[in-house]
Amino acid sequence: MMQLIWNGLIVGSFYALVALGYSMVYGIIKLLNFAHGDIYMLGAFVGFFTLSAFGISNETSIPLLLVILLLSMVTTGLIGVGIERVAYRPLRRSPRLAVLITAIGVSFTLEYGVRQIFGPNPEAFPVRLESRGVDLLGMRITASQIVLVVIAAGLMLVLAHIVERTREGRAMRAIALDPQAAQLMGVNVNRVISTVFFIGSSLAGAAGVMAGAYYGSIDFLMGFVIGLKAFTAAVIGGIGNLYGAMLGGVLLGMLESFGSAWFGGEWRDVFAFAFLILFLTFKPTGLLGARVVERM
Amino acid sequence: MAAGVLALTAGCSGGVAGGGSEESEDGPIKLGMLAPFSGSESAFGAYMQNGAQLAVDEINADGGVLGRDLELVVEDDACDATTAVAGANKLVTEGIVGSVGGYCSGATLPTLPIFDEAGVPMVIPAANSNELVDQGLPGVFLINGTGDQQAAAAVQYAEKIGATNVAVIDDATSYSADLAQAFTTQAEEAGLSVVFEATVTPGENDYSAVATQLVGAQPALVYWTGYYQEGGLIVRQATDAGYTGAFMVADGSVDAKFSEIAGAGYTENVVGTFTQTPDMIEGADEWIADYEELAGDPPGPYSTQAYDAVRVMAQAIEDAGSTEFEEVVAALEGLEDFDTFAGPLTFTENHTLSGGGFVIVAVDPATSNFVLEDDLQG
Incomplete structure (x- = not known):
């Protein structure tokens, strides 16, 4: 039981980090950025490329992981800003469907671009976390899992601080409420949207590096399923709501963990996406989505 | 037969039943291979292609089959059923007379009826699900253990x-x-x-x-x-x-x-x-050297099976004296203790190997x- 909760929390941390970017982007420009899962994949590959370039393999050092994490976050953040500039900004006044289709196109471009460069085979991530575990309170906990949860929680705290306590955060919330009014009040809308893409993408990139270090295997399609799962998490939590994305991610991780324990591993995705359908049907605003004032 | 030849030279894929897959009597004998060249299993595609190509080169150097050269035509199946079906249809329109591919069972299975309908016998080098032979199609032979x-x-x-x-x-x-x-x-x-x-x-x-x-x-x-x-x-x-x-x-x-x-x-x-x-087989050093010369890389899993698949198919065509479906199938069934990497090969009634190896x-x-x-x- 405790083990199931712990397993769910680990998976949920990944979902939450990716769901945040989904939710932030949706909150501010009402775009479902389906390329977001692939940013997660890019994060892992940026880490892989950098480490391989320095000839590093089979390392277990946490400081090294943190350096790579920061580097990947900056890189994927800039890529996210670039994607918004090139693919989404020119379409900002187009019908939403056009932007959505563009997002899917961006997703394929990233996936198969990476395949062209790194090849179609799965690669082993060069930095791994020591993961032999200890038994505690009926759970088996490993050092790598603790590192993972701490990093994820830390990133989310920083994000909450930025959104709640800084001028930039206030501008984001203002645009989410009413972009035109915000612009009239002197908010530089383009710059704020770029910032949102930077933050969202760097969180996904961080999740990608952490997944590489924790699971050890990366491939060019690794972002596809997690993109859909993160979307599900964002919907469950209330899309557009930051805390909803965090809550939704952890909740989805738990649901999957319990679902596969009860019905068997092959039912895990059925279980997860059945919840997406249930929420879209009965509570499309999600758990926290009703608090419109908090939206961003 | 004549209709089949016309249909094929016109590049049409449909309804060429019961043989007639030859484009001409003096061109090369084409063998088709579906293997994964993209997707998660893509590493195996290259191993298989190079193994098969090595066999083709050796046989051609020895004078070919029925006095004609062999030619290997490969298509990607991406270990995916939809891609594999498209690839199989493409191979049939290119006029192959035998199939020597098949790695992922799930992708190979839906291609069997396509080859069967086109009168193409299949010697499958790697895929080994029992479902492949359970369908009872006459032209399906497995040379990997099941x-x-x-x-x-x-x-x-x-x-x-x-x-x-x-x-x-x-x-x-x-x-x-x-x-x-x-x-x-x-x-x-x-x-x-x-x-x-x-x-x-x-x-x-x-x-x-x-x-x-x-x-x-x-x-x-x-x-x-x-x-x-x-x-x-x-x-x-x-x-x-x-x-x-x-x-x-x-x-x-x-x-x-x-x-x-x-x-x-x-x-x-x-x-x-x-x-x-x-590398597990004693005395295969020379073969490995030949393979490396052709491919630039050492052989991997299923290189030998693909190599053997081509040789088995070539032997059967030679024995049959033609590329007609029924005759090649009969020749495959008639093979006895044919020398392969997995030991002497004789097909069982189910068209599988008698020993798994x-x-x-x-x-x-x-x-x-x-x-x-x-x-x-x-």
Whole structure:
């Protein structure tokens, strides 16, 4: 039981980090950025490329992981800003469907671009976390899992601080409420949207590096399923709501963990996406989505 | 026949039943190969293509078949049913008279009726699900050991190490589920108890739920019947969760990437069931050198089977004296003790090998590669 909760929390941390970017982007420009899962994949590959370039393999050092994490976050953040500039900004006044289709196109471009460069085979991530575990309170906990949860929680705290306590955060919330009014009040809308893409993408990139270090295997399609799962998490939590994305991610991780324990591993995705359908049907605003004032 | 020739030269794919796949009497004899050149299994496609090409080159250097040259035509199946069907149709329109491809059983299965309808006999080098021959199509021959034979090797090894409680995990693909089923049946027949059976979804990263359940079931040996990416993750996550028994993986997981993904120190308990590869076979050095000269890389899994598939097909066409479907099939059925890497080949009534040729391999920590551990002889 405790083990199931712990397993769910680990998976949920990944979902939450990716769901945040989904939710932030949706909150501010009402775009479902389906390329977001692939940013997660890019994060892992940026880490892989950098480490391989320095000839590093089979390392277990946490400081090294943190350096790579920061580097990947900056890189994927800039890529996210670039994607918004090139693919989404020119379409900002187009019908939403056009932007959505563009997002899917961006997703394929990233996936198969990476395949062209790194090849179609799965690669082993060069930095791994020591993961032999200890038994505690009926759970088996490993050092790598603790590192993972701490990093994820830390990133989310920083994000909450930025959104709640800084001028930039206030501008984001203002645009989410009413972009035109915000612009009239002197908010530089383009710059704020770029910032949102930077933050969202760097969180996904961080999740990608952490997944590489924790699971050890990366491939060019690794972002596809997690993109859909993160979307599900964002919907469950209330899309557009930051805390909803965090809550939704952890909740989805738990649901999957319990679902596969009860019905068997092959039912895990059925279980997860059945919840997406249930929420879209009965509570499309999600758990926290009703608090419109908090939206961003 | 004449209609068939016309249809083919016009590049039409439909309804060319019962032979008539020759484009002309003096052009090359075309053999088609579907193999994965993209997707998660793409490494195997190159191994197979190069093995087959080596056989084609050797046969052509010796004067070809029926006085004509052989030509290998490859198409990507991406280990995906839809892509494979498109590839099979393309090969048929290109006028192949024999198919020597097929790696993923799930992708190979839907191509069988296409080749059958076009009158193309199939010698399948790698795919080995029992479903492939269970359909009873006359032109399907398997030269890799089947799931049943592989499961028999797995059960034999489990008995040998004294594992009475065993578990099996599959990835829901045709090959994997089939092998898991065969393993369960044979293990129970042998008096072992199967204490845990699970199915996972391939392409995910987190298998902690299955790992936790596996630890709870406490088997002495668990058999993973899927491919290497998930296999490496499951071994690592189950070990982290506290599993201490033996791990056995099927041939789809026997790859150096498996140990890289699992990570250093996680493969001590890992063995695999596998058909022999050139480096395990004595006296294959010269063959390996030839292969490296052609491909630039050392041979890998299924290079020898693809090589043998071409040779078996060529021999049958030569014996038949024609490329007509019925005659080639009869010649394939008539092959007796044909010399291959897996030993003398004679097809059974089901068109499978009489002997499976499966051995047990284990990870060499120095190179991450799987090397021969136990040939299961005695």
